[in-house]
Amino acid sequence: MAQPTTARPATSEPTAAKPTTARPKTKVAAVEGWFTLDPVAPALLGSKCRACGTYAFPAETLQCRNPECQSTAFDQVELSRRGRVWSYTDARYQPPPPYVATDPFEPFALAAVELADEKMVVLGQVVRGVGVDDLRVGTEVELVLDTLYEDDEHEYLVWKWRPLSAGTSGTTAAGTAGTTAPGGAGA
DSSP: OOOOOOOOOOOOOOOOOOOOOOOOOEEEESSTTSBOOOSSSOOBEEEEETTTOOEESSOOOSSOSSTTOOOOOEEEEEOOSEEEEEEEEEEOSOOOTTSOOOSSOOOEEEEEEEETTTOOEEEEEEOTTOOGGGOOTTOEEEEEEEEEEEOSSEEEEEEEEEEGGGSOTTOOBTTTTOBOOTTSSOO
16 A cells, blocks of 8 residues: 655755846847947948949949939948048937837937048937037047847947047947946946
């Protein structure tokens, strides 16, 4: 005959909780093909006409933007990471979709930057913590990456301009390589 079993009394010893490790989010470009995702030296991706040498951003695929050139042949190139502020303003009103704004919306500065080598002007947001009162025409800036928004699996990155005086040269904004802009935790 089988012996009856008795249940053991529950112990009052705490059980160790198993640590949960959050999987890091995949960093992706918010606009695919417009810039590299190099965390140390990001660059805008443009094109250079094989016939006349005209640069374009975003990259041209149909016909040269130079009205005197009829070429349809281009090389993809990384554009200058540095330039000088050509003009600037601030965005006081929330841009419409597909732009993903902070909630609540926070105004931000925009800069039109003349690239150092190409001498073309590219518009972009300025890192958080740098406003129009901090900018001047001629201010030297560099391209950095920053998070526009996140979902459960991805961190969507965009390029921004950071004055060279606003952080360590050669690094990216907070969230990628760990440099902060004045007055906060990066852009």
